[in-house]
Amino acid sequence: MNGCVLHALRPAELPAACTALLARGGRMQFAYAWFPSPGDAELRYVVAPGAGEPFAAWRVPVAPGGEVPSLAHAAPLLGWYEREIMDLCGLRFAGHPEPEPLVLHAGARPARPPLEPGDAADASLPFSPQPVRVPELHTRAGLREVQLLPFGPVRGGVTESARFVFMYLGEAIIYYQPQLFFKHRGMERRFQGLDADPATLLAERVSGVGSICHALAYCQAVEAACGCVVPARAQALRVLLAEIERLYNHLHYLGHLAHTTTLKVGEAEGLLLEERAKQLLARLTGSRFGRGLLVPGGLRRDIAMPSTMRADIERLRAQAQRYAHMLRHTQSHLDRLLTTGVLARQVAFDQGATGPVERASGQDRDLRRDHPYAAYGGLPLAVPVRTAGDADARMRVRMDEIEASFSLLLSPVSYSAEGVVRAACMPVPGAEGLGWAEGPRGSVFYAVHLDGEGRLARVKIKSPSFSNWRVFPSTVHDSNMMDYAINEASFGLTVAGCDR
Numbered sequence: 001m002n003g004c005v006l007h008a009l010r011p012a013e014l015p016a017a018c019t020a021l022l023a024r025g026g027r028m029q030f031a032y033a034w035f036p037s038p039g040d041a042e043l044r045y046v047v048a049p050g051a052g053e054p055f056a057a058w059r060v061p062v063a064p065g066g067e068v069p070s071l072a073h074a075a076p077l078l079g080w081y082e083r084e085i086m087d088l089c090g091l092r093f094a095g096h097p098e099p100e101p102l103v104l105h106a107g108a109r110p111a112r113p114p115l116e117p118g119d120a121a122d123a124s125l126p127f128s129p130q131p132v133r134v135p136e137l138h139t140r141a142g143l144r145e146v147q148l149l150p151f152g153p154v155r156g157g158v159t160e161s162a163r164f165v166f167m168y169l170g171e172a173i174i175y176y177q178p179q180l181f182f183k184h185r186g187m188e189r190r191f192q193g194l195d196a197d198p199a200t201l202l203a204e205r206v207s208g209v210g211s212i213c214h215a216l217a218y219c220q221a222v223e224a225a226c227g228c229v230v231p232a233r234a235q236a237l238r239v240l241l242a243e244i245e246r247l248y249n250h251l252h253y254l255g256h257l258a259h260t261t262t263l264k265v266g267e268a269e270g271l272l273l274e275e276r277a278k279q280l281l282a283r284l285t286g287s288r289f290g291r292g293l294l295v296p297g298g299l300r301r302d303i304a305m306p307s308t309m310r311a312d313i314e315r316l317r318a319q320a321q322r323y324a325h326m327l328r329h330t331q332s333h334l335d336r337l338l339t340t341g342v343l344a345r346q347v348a349f350d351q352g353a354t355g356p357v358e359r360a361s362g363q364d365r366d367l368r369r370d371h372p373y374a375a376y377g378g379l380p381l382a383v384p385v386r387t388a389g390d391a392d393a394r395m396r397v398r399m400d401e402i403e404a405s406f407s408l409l410l411s412p413v414s415y416s417a418e419g420v421v422r423a424a425c426m427p428v429p430g431a432e433g434l435g436w437a438e439g440p441r442g443s444v445f446y447a448v449h450l451d452g453e454g455r456l457a458r459v460k461i462k463s464p465s466f467s468n469w470r471v472f473p474s475t476v477h478d479s480n481m482m483d484y485a486i487n488e489a490s491f492g493l494t495v496a497g498c499d500r
Helices: 011-023 078-089 187-191 199-203 208-226 232-260 264-285 309-328 331-337 345-351 391-409 464-471 481-491 495-499
Strands: 005-008 027-037 040-048 056-062 067-069 092-094 147-151 163-169 172-179 432-439 442-450 456-462
Touching: 011 027, 011 056, 011 067, 027 078, 027 442, 027 456, 040 078, 040 442, 078 092, 078 464, 163 481, 172 481, 187 199, 187 456, 199 208, 208 232, 208 432, 208 442, 232 264, 232 309, 232 331, 232 391, 232 432, 232 481, 264 309, 309 391, 331 391, 331 481, 345 464, 391 481, 442 464, 464 495
Parallel strands: 005 056, 067 092
Antiparallel strands: 027 040, 040 056, 147 163, 163 172, 432 442, 442 456
């Protein structure tokens, strides 16, 4: 697989390989399955061996009807990936600690696994509604006073669909379980059979507020598969677009967090600054979300940089600095954030937290620095890290990242590259590649496999919200109902990015 080092393993070798990886400081990233041919299944595990080392992928052939040992005990972050594979590809993992379905809700009865070759893409999914499963704890004698609250999937406003099961005693939450995938769109299946160029438009729509980072990771995966070298100007402009996307996401985050602490003026100003950042992006691309510009090989067209661009960025920087200063010195806001939703460093590592969430818990990781792409290798990148692991730390990491993004946007490297913005990216039949980007919420990975005609045979998406929704419940247990909304907002989660 281009973009990483490929190793072939047998299923029986997986536990020892995982143990050895973790012992030397490596980390599992994600796992997926695909079918090189009908009836021929294959698992892929993408791993980070260590700081400064290239990514690796483990290729594990699986016999029809075979069973693979689960790695979720050693690497808990793989728990959801294995359940997703069981749901969508029909493979089995022996000894999985949570074998119940993840993507397919109780009552779903697919005729065959949705990603298995031969399954009709437009086939309906038979479904019979099932009652909410009551945790055993609630039915035990002597715990009648414990309240059960199934909340959702319909929530107020424009909030995305999800159901949360709370068990609480007074204000104390003693059990919490999120249920997502109410609007699973089958995005990975939708890529199959498409040509690589137009499929970029699909990648941009996996998560609307991550249009650029998803398109960038996808394009880089295709470029790795095809051996395409992107021109320097396109690489620099990709950084420019990605950092503006990071800005508007973080500014929205600060406004939404202020909303949960009832800081109405702070909410309004955060959303106003978010809109101003989006308007910068719209002037450059024609889209407030930056859509329609990235393509394998570079950019679809060059960007005419407005003469006022640097002045506009500097003005927005001053406004954002003032806004962050006011939030940091509003005591009623800080009182609700400090010690709320503490995520321990080891839990963040084990459960796969990514982006500002893991960096707020002392994990110093950032793909822009650790595995440079686009033009990031030549830029002075500051990676803020906090250790408290609470909502306040998650807010402050994002504030520091806003300042770091402004420094990158004002760097001469972002503007000095000249030349063309697109190179030919011809499909290579049977090729495969791995691409990645550090999005506003964390690491985005795309793995692409091309078929014998150079079209997309399999696209795997690793989205940051899939990882952070996995770790979020560990901060809810033993917390209280009054802090729940603040804690959820402090994670900056999206449901669309998880459900895909």
